[in-house]
Amino acid sequence: MLNTLGADVLLVEPIGGSSVRTLAPFAGDTPHPERSLPFVAWNRGKRSIELDLGTESGASQLTELARTADVLIESGVVDVDLAALREANPALVTISISAFGTTGPKAPWPATDLTVHAAAGQLLMTGDEDRPPVRTTEPQVFQHAAADAACAALVALAERDSSGLGQHIDISAQRSMLMATQSNVLAAPYRAPLFQRTATGHLLNGVHVQLIWPCKDGHVLVNALFGAPFAPFIKRLVEWAREDGFCGDDLVNEDWPSFGARVFGGETPIARHTYLKEVIGKVCEHRTKAELLQAALDRKLLIGPIATMEEVVENPQFAFRNFFELVTDPEISPVPFRAPGSPVHADTKYVPLGRSPRLGEHSATALRHWAPRTETPSREPGNRQAPFAGLKVLDLTWAVSGPYTARHFADYGATVIHVESTKGPDSARAVQPFLDNLALPENAAIYHNMNAGKLSLSLNMASPGGREVLDDLVAWADVLIESFSPRGRLALGLDYERLRVINPQLVMMSTCLFGQQGPMAGYAGFGNMAACLVGFFDLTGWPDRGPAGPFGAYTDYISPRYAFATLLAGLRESRATGRGQYLDFAQAESAVNFLSVAMLDYSVNGRVAARIGNDDPAMSPHGVYPCTGTDRWVAVACRDDSDWHSLAWLIGRSDLASLNNAERLERRGELNDAVAAWTGLRSPSEAEAELIAHRVPAHAVIHSPDIYSDPQLAHLGHFAEIPHPHHGSVTVEASRFGLTGTPSTISNGAPSFGLHTVDLLTETLGYDLDRIGELFSSGALD
Known part of the structure; x- marks a missing residue:
């Protein structure tokens, strides 16, 4: 993000390169440090320097770089004395990105994208009601944290313009991902019902409001929600249905602003809502996604086709706005390939990022590239x-x-x-x-x-x-x-x-x-419709079922x-x-940037990403497992052989402890069953405690009451009670940026x-x- 806005970003890599260079998919499916598409997605336009920070020379070079830098971002990969670097450069803004924050009771917990997702509420709200909660296939949590880090850096730099002083910023990925609950994280302090998971829509006051519908060539989302904001759109939709002969004037003339309240309150029979759903189903089932999208544009309807990654990349709107960059990099592709560009058109011309750096490509020039800092702080802290x-x-x-x-x-x-x-x-x-x-x-x-x-x-x-x-x-x-x-x-x-x-x-x-x-x-609509059109819905759910999310206006x-x-x-x-x-x-x-790996996989390899439930291409076991109680779960992920060895012994399957990662991926179904058999005898908190004690990444899959009482979030001051003229006080979430x-x-x-x-x-x-x-x-x- 900072690079896209014009910053000069230097990536400090360890000897041998960043671990991201080992992540699949690879260009041409050929594993190589310069061909990792996740590395390309997250590092285009940067410069690369290779440093051994465990040596005196490497540490000294980092200090010299920090003396001239504006911002330093770290994520716990190496141990860096940030306070010493800020002392060397009082104007330096340092940022730590971690799963739960660098202080507090959960700060030392082992974690992965999945386990932090479990701690952030949205996971429990996504998926089929008869299956475990499910994540989006391309991991999302730390991308939310990274975006917050970029914003926080710019806030700190804005303040530095007047004070001349830097500061430290502590980004918690859990706090960042809580945004994706659409404020349902506040259900507990608001004494409101908890959202109930259902793949095709919402359960509102016990009424199933269907949003996802099959159509002739896939699925579409129809925002057939209730209340004044949605009433004009529903009326136009049923007018269209009347033209097709699927309903009569009685449905068109319904009082749509009050319809939901009447159904929920029992004044209007539930059969009336069932009839509306039948009508919507008929409108969709004999039309293609393209036809329904055109109708949404022509008739101002809240319809969002659920696009595959191929359909995302080939969307003519993106071509019209020249959103995708053409990147030339022979190491990745013999011909230029498309990659996400800037989401803004501005007076200042956007400079394309170009390719990702080769390992250590700028090691010889990095130390003399930035001018020494000369200004001094203008205010006392x-x-x-x-x-x-x-x-x-x-x-x-x-x-x-x-x-x-x-x-x-x-x-x-x-x-x-x-x-x-x-x-x-x-x-x-x-x-x-x-x-x-x-x-x-x-x-x-x-x-x-x-x-x-x-x-x-x-x-x-x-x-x-x-x-x-x-x-x-x-x-x-x-x-x-x-x-x-x-x-x-x-x-x-x-x-x-x-x-x-x-x-x-x-x-x-x-x-x-x-x-x-x-x-x-x-195109008028809401964030769940955009989430359909840019690929999130198609990549959330199970391979043997239809798309299932993600929850809300993503x-x-x-x-x-x-x-x-x-x-x-x-x-x-x-x-x-x-x-x-x-x-x-x-x-x-x-x-689209949050699906940039899937986008590049299509652009470079011609492969259309598919939803895979909670499986991970590089980790096994990796999933959401049942616990005692109704709809109670724990997320568990094994990053490496060490995690698996600890888990195997913990669950009484030492006979499997010697399996390497390739073998575990091959036998993932068997291992998932073994983990589920163990978790199924424990409450989420019991399973979580035992797993964390053995240094296995895990977290109970929690909702608003558990989140509101989470000691880690309390430590970080995430929830704030503030005055309100009608209610005396209300609870809101505090800023996620963590400026100290x-x-x-x-x-x-x-x-x-x-x-x-x-x-x-x-x-x-x-x-x-x-x-x-x-x-x-x-x-x-x-």
């Missing part, structure tokens, strides 16, 4: 300000991706104004879990979680008076973030060429699923990290040049609707009460 103190952010977004992007600014001192209207309230207000399971606008956990620390202005932006207020807000703001459709943005006058006349230094981001131009620019948990990092880079450039800029951000493109020098603060709870309207108009924009009265009378304020 005790006098540091919040990184974004004085920054003004106008948030015209809703749901998850945009609001969470804006919340990062509020966490670190910015003034953030979140604009809503009664005619278009934030759709997050209608998403469970709800406080005390009451579906009221001020009760939604995800609204509280995405908007903590912000101020609220109630504004009808479509009215003439509302437009005038909006222009004054633009003049006030340093940053504007909006998530309207391209057509909706222009209809509201949010044309950057017009706005830059009002505020020449404005940094503006438009964030939507597929960007502002191209054949899919008008790309909405990835894109805020990329959007926030892009905005910080844009702000940095704006302050250097004195000019603002416009950032056209495509959420789906950012998410300038930690985040949450000034207030997510605002109730329009809570700060009058104060903002008088104190921020300088309006008198007569003008405010006129705005209320005209309908500009509501």
Whole structure:
């Protein structure tokens, strides 16, 4: 991520190379340190130096590099004295990425992507109800952590601009992955029901709401959810079904805004909802994915075809935006191959990353490449300000991706104004879990979680008076973030060429699923639909069943990290040049990066990745195993022969302890049965404790109550109780960035609707009460 934004990144590798160079798949399926596609995916554009940090010479060279570096990132592969490096360079930002954080009761636990996933809630929410929870085939957890690390680095650098001081950042992969629960991690403190896993949709108040449907050539997702935000889309869908003769006027004329509440409350028979599902099934079953996608575009329907990796790479929208880079590297392919590029179109031209480095390719030049640091800190550590103190952010977004992007600014001192209207309230207000399971606008956990620390202005932006207020807000703001459709943005006058006349230094981001131009620019939808279209659904589930997830609006948990990092880079450039800029951000493109290995496997090898349940191509045993109780599980992974030897003896299968990794992969079914027989006699916590005591990576697969009481998260201060005007206080998640020098603060709870309207108009924009009265009378304020 940092490289994509223009940073010069130097990869320090041990003698013989990074262990990532040993990971499959390989170009041409030929194992070689220069042909590992995971290494290519995560290291394109970097420089490489080979150092033996266990020697005095290697340690000395690292110190010299740290003296001139801005940021140093480590992940526990080698023992590095970060405090000593910061002492040598007080401006240095150091970052540690680990499974659970570098301090706390779980800090020393052995871990893998799967076991951390088990600790982060989302795993239990994904998959078929009659099988173990299931992960996405391409590991996700540490990619979330890496994205948070990039964002945190940029926050620390923004603060360093004023103080001159670096600091340490502690990234916990568990905390990063908790974002993917879509705030269901808060169900316990909100006294709300726990989400129940089902592969084809959601169980809401005991009602099965089907989202995944078979079609003529695969599967599609139809967001047939309930409540005001979804009602217009369902009405258009059943109107289409009526054209096909699949239903009559009675279904078209249903009161869709209240339909869900009536079904859940028993006022409307469940058979009515069953009938709706039958109608949707008929619409889908005789059409192809391409036909259903075109209908979604033409008719404004919430339909997302579940794309294979081949369909992802060949998507004409990505070609239109030139998203994929053509990379020339004869070691990987005799012809140029496609790789993910930048998800943003900006005034500043993106420089393609190119190929990945050869091992030690830059060892001879690295030490003299960076200029010595000359500046000195301008403040004492005790006098540091919040990184974004004085920054003004106008948030015209809703749901998850945009609001969470804006919340990062509020966490670190910015003034953030979140604009809503009664005619278009934030759709997050209608998403469970709800406080005390009451579906009221001020009760939604995800609204509280995405908007903590912000101020609220109630504004009808479509009215003439509302437009005038909006222009004054633009003049006030340093940053504007909006998530309207391209057509909706222009209809509201949010044309950057017009706005830059009002505020020449404005940094503006438009964030939507597929960007502002191209054949899919008008595609309206949510993050679960984008997750279908970029490959996540096809790669989550079991090989003998249909796609099963991942849970929720998955790309909405990835894109805020990329959007926030892009905005910080844009702000940095704006302050250097004195000019603002416009950032056209495509959420789906950012998410493709989290499947970059599968994408490269297709691009280079022509292989279309398939879902494989909880199996891993390099580890066995590796899975989620049953424990005593209903839907209770423990995740276990053996990284190497040592892990397996310990596990085999622990479960009473010393006869298998001598199996090497190749043999274990060949006999994975037998080994899974052996592990399951042992775990099935224990509770998740009992199995976890015994496994960890024997240094085998493991974790109970936990949900909100266990997460809320997790001593590791308590140690890190992950949950925060903050004041709320209606509820007294509410619980939200704190920032995941882990800055130790300038930690985040949450000034207030997510605002109730329009809570700060009058104060903002008088104190921020300088309006008198007569003008405010006129705005209320005209309908500009509501």
